[in-house]
Amino acid sequence: MSDANFQAARHLVALNRPQEALRKLGENFDPEDAWDWWLRALALLQMDRGSEAIDAAQRGLAVDPEMPDLLWIVARARMEQNDLVRAEEAILAALRLDAEDPDNLALYALIVARAGQIEKARKLIDRARGIDPENARALRIQSVIELAAGNDREALLRSRELLALDPEDVQAHHVAGSVLQERGDFDRADSHLRSAVVIDPARHDIADAARENILWRHPLMWPLRPVQRFGIAPVWITGVGILYASKFGPEWLSWTAVWTWVTYCVYSWVVPPVLRRFMR
Amino acid sequence: MTQTMDDLDELLQPTVTETRRPAQRPWHLQSQFWVAFFGGFPAITLIAYLNAGRLGASRRKQNLILLSGLVAAIVFVAMVALLEVAEHKRTIRIAGRLLSVVLYLVVAAIQRNDDRHYQTLGAGQYASLWGPGLAAILGGAVLMMLIGAGIVLLGS
DSSP states (O other): OOHHHHHHHHHHHHTTOHHHHHHHHHTSOOTTOHHHHHHHHHHHHHTTOHHHHHHHHHHHHHHOTTOHHHHHHHHHHHHHTTOHHHHHHHHHHHHHHOTTOHHHHHHHHHHHHHTTOHHHHHHHHHHHHHHOTTOHHHHHHHHHHHHHTTOHHHHHHHHHHHHHHOTTOHHHHHHHHHHHHHTTOHHHHHHHHHHHHHHOTTOHHHHHHHHHHHHHHSGGGGGGHHHHHHOHHHHHHHHHHHHHHHTTSOHHHHHHHHHHHHHHHHHHHHHHHHHHHHHO | OHHHHHHHHHHTSOOOOSOOOOSSOOOOTTTHHHHHHHHHHHHHHHHHHHHHHHTTOOHHHHHHHHHHHHHHHHHHHHHHHHSOTTTSHHHHHHHHHHHHHHHHHHHHHHHHHHHHHHHHHSOOOOOOOHHHHHHHHHHHHHHHHHHHHHHHHHHO
């Protein structure tokens, strides 16, 4: 393929327009050029056509068996298919060709993290960031790994670091928004989640998280925020404790406590689904 | 430098042996509270055990859930055996409920890491607990009544 065509198609992939990239690639596709296969596989991966992406990458590897970028695509596609064993095989093959590539190390970290090996994932990411401290992919994956491990503070710090490098990183906004929402800081979470939705409207999981956050910011949900923040068990234990304590006081206090509690319970069961329906 | 290279060699050894692929969607941890509160320790032990499997938790964690349920059962049996049921029915009922809530806190903590992993790196979709939860609550409540009645009969 001509260099101009290739660069144009590559630019379209970078802009997340894979269908147009495939059309551009089709104009002058060279099956003997491994890079053409690489770009085709990348576009197919963006379109969630994993099997076709793997097929394209493998055809590229038939042309150039030692191209780590193609192995990266195979590893990524296999990971998305939840075939972690074969994903690991592919990424280790890429790392045998270049053990210092931070992108490959970062993807391997994500693969092992999905397999539940968080400590190994952390070591791989530390290695990747040691080679390239400002590698966006490694930072992104690090924030996701820390979020998965329950280390919210670290996940938030990494996502902020990523946003300092790229204020339009969708994943960073998503992670920051999720952590802040979990902490009950719905206003700041809203800012991040809305930004993520504007940048990538196709991500339904982020749109759902943003809608849920809007729900929690509604004034009618304020009485229920302790449940979201602390969990249902502590709120119930506190509530039931107050109910029993009120029995030692005057009767009117006991009745008020009981009916307040019953009202609160009914409120918590009725208001959120009604609000969700109304907001839809 | 050599040590760093050795560490890297060790890091680049294949370690993924199986795929965490739960066959069914798990249930929300918070929803399990209702099962504990209304169904007692048998209900929450069963639901938590099944959910741990759905989350892809290790066999050790699932066994820990069963062990926690067994401890709760022993405490409940001891309580019923030691207290005069006719005089302390209300106390037993309240203590049994409190015991189940404490058990919920324990089994939720056991499941928490795997739940967070599922939310972040897994499919992130949850199933409704209404059907299985109601079944567990009914079964659990009946079982607790039977245990209590059995102990009273044995005592008399």
